[in-house]
Amino acid sequence: MRDLLQEYDPEVFDAILGEERRQQSELELIPSENYTYPEVLAALGTVFTNKYSEGYPGNRYYGGQTYTDVIERLACARARELFGADHANVQALSGAAMNQVVYYALLEPGDSILAMDLTHGGHLTHGSPVSHMARVFQFHRYKAGADGRIDFDEVLRIAEQVRPKMILCGHSSYPRELDYSGFRRVADAVGALTMADVSHVGGLIAGGQLANPLEHGFDVVTTTTHKSLRGPRGGLILSKGEFAKKIDKSVFPGLQGGPHMHTIAAIAVALKKAAEPEFREYAARTLSNAQVLAGRLLEHGAQLVSGGTDNHLMVVNTVGSYGIEGRDAQKLLEEVGLATNKQLIPDDSLSAQRTSGVRLGTPAPTTRGMGAGEMTAVADLFVRALQNKGDSDGAEAIRSEVRALCARFPAPGPLLPTSA
CATH class of the missing domain: 3.40.640.10 (Type I PLP-dependent aspartate aminotransferase-like (Major domain))
Structure with missing residues (x-):
């Protein structure tokens, strides 16, 4: 089927292939996004x-x-x-x-x-x-x-x-x-x-x-x-x-x-x-990973809305923590391969297009098989990316580390391999 699409509409096929590569080489931290099952x-x-x-x-x-x-x-x-x-x-x-x-x-x-x-x-x-x-x-x-x-x-x-x-x-x-x-x-x-x-x-x-x-x-x-x-x-x-x-x-x-x-x-x-036991384990790991990620961010001095999390997500006040608007923080993080989204904080003085924070979560990294050690590393990369704004060499180093991390934990892909 992929061969058929590639032959008939290479523009669409190339975009699909590009998205597959992006999802494999970048880390999805947006809490509303995940990798679905190949069977789905x-x-x-x-x-x-x-x-x-x-x-x-x-x-x-x-x-x-x-x-x-x-x-x-x-x-x-x-x-x-x-x-x-x-x-x-x-x-x-x-x-x-x-x-x-x-x-x-x-x-x-x-x-x-x-x-x-x-x-x-x-x-x-x-x-x-x-x-x-x-x-x-x-x-x-x-x-x-x-x-x-x-x-x-x-x-x-x-x-x-x-x-x-x-x-x-x-x-x-x-x-x-x-x-x-x-x-x-x-x-x-x-x-x-x-x-x-x-x-x-x-x-x-x-x-x-x-x-x-x-x-x-x-x-x-x-x-x-x-x-x-x-x-x-x-x-x-x-x-x-x-x-x-x-x-x-x-x-x-x-x-x-x-x-x-x-x-x-x-x-x-x-x-x-x-309904399977493995999913119950996945849900538990998603929550424990969020605790580790939030805890490490707090150790770095990041300001989290409500001071932490009980679920799978957290909101970082990037203006208060790093003097960076959420929109700009989202862009900086995306440039190093960390996908987040700009997010309003309570009674935000900035608009929804700018925001004072970013939102991140653990469902997608957990799906990839990442655990506590990886969440600690992700928090460190997150903080480095925002603390070293304007450091192109530092950003490239972070990007390389993100790629290496993602290569160790491949995202679930389509049932058919890219070459099929």
Whole structure:
């Protein structure tokens, strides 16, 4: 198949080959990125991409659905068992779509949602003013306290003031474990629904290393299927049984047309992988690697938001630590082969295009097989790259060390070798 693509469209083929080489020779430290399984890639490139499958198993709008029904039922059953959910929907095309589905399923336009402030770790789809959802629903914000942790007395105060229909927790850059019982207490006090977007930590929950909001009575849980789950790019909605029909109807025909059955096949494969003992070990190593990485950065004097991490990610205040804006730090790190992303810090005075920090995490290095020793080395390289800004010889030396490290721990690649 690769020979066919190379012959027909060498421009696309060269870009794919270039990305494969980049992923092998550079170290991915962006906490929302990972290397999926070769088996997942194999499922993505199947004939299921040819099939329209509007509707649900046993009730499709087109014929020829024998095997699409098998795949979707399998994916849903595996999701329910893995997370302990009454109901699972695997059709959402992305994280943004899955969250929109839940809002439209359980709320009316104009209803209030209490969610985390974007600069304190929240996500764009949690009602950022630039998102379309902020034009449909009334979003209110809670923040982390001065110690970088969520203050539930303050969350309750805001909730009692605004009386939200839904309380939403979850994050894209909050480095601490979430207290789902605390959110549940606030929701019960004001009669609100509970929703957790665990896109970042879904794999760590599936691997039994972080708390599961469904075990704390949450009404709905959403997660993307890539990131720490190591699946394809898609969305998964888990809920109590009483919301199943509303959520399914909100996905189709409410928001989407035909599901991407090749992606659902790949999701099924990823969920099978996540149920294996090896995945539990992977999730545990991801967390222990994050502790080592954060600890070493702190030893170097780096300022970390909240002073550390309980999960797989951390946010470094690069302005406070090195006098470098996040955008510039991201560029400097990329030049030496360390992929991070610029990140807002709590109440950041800079814009989202500049930022005062960068975000980094351990899912991808852990997938490559790296451990504590490598995380210590990565922290040292990170600090050297930012402390020696403008030192071209020093940057090249760091780049060589990153290449050598990556060569020792190859990233999982496609099933077929490059020469096939």
